[in-house]
Amino acid sequence: MIRTATAALAALLLAPGPAAFPGEIAPADKRSGFAEMGPALQAMQRDDTAHPGMLWVQDGADLWARAPSADAPACGGCHGEARASMRGVAARYPAWDARSGRPIDLEDRINQCRRTHQQAEPFARESADLLGLTAFVALQSRGMPLAPPDDSRLAPARQEGRALFEARMGQLGLSCAICHDDHWGRHLGAAVIPQGHPTGYPLYRLEWQGLGSLQRRLRNCMSGMRAEPYPFGAPEYVALELYLAERAAPLPLETPALRP
Amino acid sequence: MRLGRRVALTLLVLASAASATRAEEAGQPLRPVTIVGDAIPASLTGAAGDPARGRALVLDRTRGLCLLCHAGPFPEERFQGNLAPDLSGVGARLSEGQLRLRLVDGRRVNPQTIMPAYYSLAARTRVARAWQGRPILEAGEIEDVVTFLASLRGPARDQRTGP
Numbered sequence: 082m083i084r085t086a087t088a089a090l091a092a093l094l095l096a097p098g099p100a101a102f103p104g105e106i107a108p109a110d111k112r113s114g115f116a117e118m119g120p121a122l123q124a125m126q127r128d129d130t131a132h133p134g135m136l137w138v139q140d141g142a143d144l145w146a147r148a149p150s151a152d153a154p155a156c157g158g159c160h161g162e163a164r165a166s167m168r169g170v171a172a173r174y175p176a177w178d179a180r181s182g183r184p185i186d187l188e189d190r191i192n193q194c195r196r197t198h199q200q201a202e203p204f205a206r207e208s209a210d211l212l213g214l215t216a217f218v219a220l221q222s223r224g225m226p227l228a229p230p231d232d233s234r235l236a237p238a239r240q241e242g243r244a245l246f247e248a249r250m251g252q253l254g255l256s257c258a259i260c261h262d263d264h265w266g267r268h269l270g271a272a273v274i275p276q277g278h279p280t281g282y283p284l285y286r287l288e289w290q291g292l293g294s295l296q297r298r299l300r301n302c303m304s305g306m307r308a309e310p311y312p313f314g315a316p317e318y319v320a321l322e323l324y325l326a327e328r329a330a331p332l333p334l335e336t337p338a339l340r341p
Numbered sequence: 342m343r344l345g346r347r348v349a350l351t352l353l354v355l356a357s358a359a360s361a362t363r364a365e366e367a368g369q370p371l372r373p374v375t376i377v378g379d380a381i382p383a384s385l386t387g388a389a390g391d392p393a394r395g396r397a398l399v400l401d402r403t404r405g406l407c408l409l410c411h412a413g414p415f416p417e418e419r420f421q422g423n424l425a426p427d428l429s430g431v432g433a434r435l436s437e438g439q440l441r442l443r444l445v446d447g448r449r450v451n452p453q454t455i456m457p458a459y460y461s462l463a464a465r466t467r468v469a470r471a472w473q474g475r476p477i478l479e480a481g482e483i484e485d486v487v488t489f490l491a492s493l494r495g496p497a498r499d500q501r502t503g504p
Contacts, residue, residue: 252472253406253457254465264424264455270402270409271420309469 105262106276106328113332114275114340117266122287126339134216134285134337137209137292141217144210149201156214159198163221171219172227172334175323177234184238184319188215188294206313212283212292219283219336226331227280235323238316242324245317251308257321278329279322281338292337295322371460372480379450380438385460385480395489398482399428405478405486410455414493424455432491440487444478459483 115123129135145163148155160166174187185193188211192203204211229235246257260269261277268274282295289297296318300310311317374381384390398405400418407413412421413428435443442449446463447456459477478486 248466250467252465252468252475252477255455255457259455268420268423270422274424303467304469307469307472308467 106265111278111329111332112276113278113280113335113338115281115335115338117273117275118341122339122341126335132285132337132339134283134292134339137213137283137285138216138220138337139213140209141213141215144214145217149195149199153199153201156194163218167218167221169222169225169228171222171336172225173230175235175319175326176230177232183316184235184323186295186319186322187218189314189319191215191218207294207297209292212294215294216283216292216337219334222334223336224333226333227326227329229323229326229330238320239323239327241317242320242322245321246324246328251303251306253306255306257302277325278332279325280329280332281335281340283336284338284340286340288341295325369474371462371476374445374460376442376449377438379442380436381441381445382438384484385441385445386484388484390481390484390486390488392485392489392492394482395485395487398478398486399489404482406457407486414495428490428493430493430495432494435490437487437491440490441483444483444486 115126118126125131142163145156148158157163171187174190175184176190177183178185178189178193180193180197188206191211191214195201195203204214249256249259257277260274265274265276279295279298282298283292285292286298296313299318299321300313303310372385374385375383399407399413400415402409407428408415408418408421410422410424411426411428412423415421431440443456444459446458446461447454448458448461448464457477460480460483462474462476
């Protein structure tokens, strides 16, 4: 009995390659998609003056400082210097929102602030304004480890996110987990499959020629599986974002990341 | 007036196209298959497939999709996947009937397989509108691919399942 267990353990330890066993990624193997990129793209992400995503961040910085109307404060009017007040905030999202009684992501939070404190129309999901402001806020946490809140109110949605991650869907009957848990590091055609950690959103994808959100990325993957994507802002995405943040922690935040 | 007529005509054409699409989705049930052991011995169409068309499907990354996951004896094809076994020599390892079942619904051989079921509508979730009610490949295309894969009898270029 003990011998069998020892043999099984030995087999586990001697198993070749990181993707030999389906299931969760071992903490020691956890890594950002940054690690899968070539040196040229890594250099582009590291250099803010060469990083095209920084153009959106600049626009976000302007929005932070600008009042949406004459009698409403700018973001900075209440929060002051983003460098200080927003430090670490993005690393904690999605988070529980007491007002609406549900988990919300950083984009939701920004839009809620606009509605309640600035009496302004919320930005449209995936608009340049919302992406830029979100990226500017998230930039203030760059280099900090993802720190999903230990909040029991988030548990049901996080569980749902995990179930969605593992659910087969679409005409091809694939799941997120099949590629990103079980086969990361291998080649799907030309692409190296990353572990799928959301450490750099909103991020600049060369394929998009622009900045995009995690929800946009999730929709791309769903289309690839020939599944019907959820609409932008759907609670299913926030559930997935919650699970993904927990799965990725404590990798450091990279916003704005750059990816092929 | 003329413009109105043109609009009406366009609407008519659109309407008939829409009803044709609906008919296609609703009708066209998949052909019944008979599984014997781990194989479907009989052709889905009653005829042999065309290996040249099968080869084209295997190489087509938006239709057959094969090379996204499998490598094979296709030196001219760059960027072949390595999520699944190499197709080199697969015709020597599996019979036509075994190949047919693995294409039609590999879950019947291994419930955990990542291989999509190419000719089955069973147990599907959230299929995108454009693909609803449609198998990944039609019966004739399955036969083309089976015939082509069965012809891959040469020595494996690389038998490993991964890197």
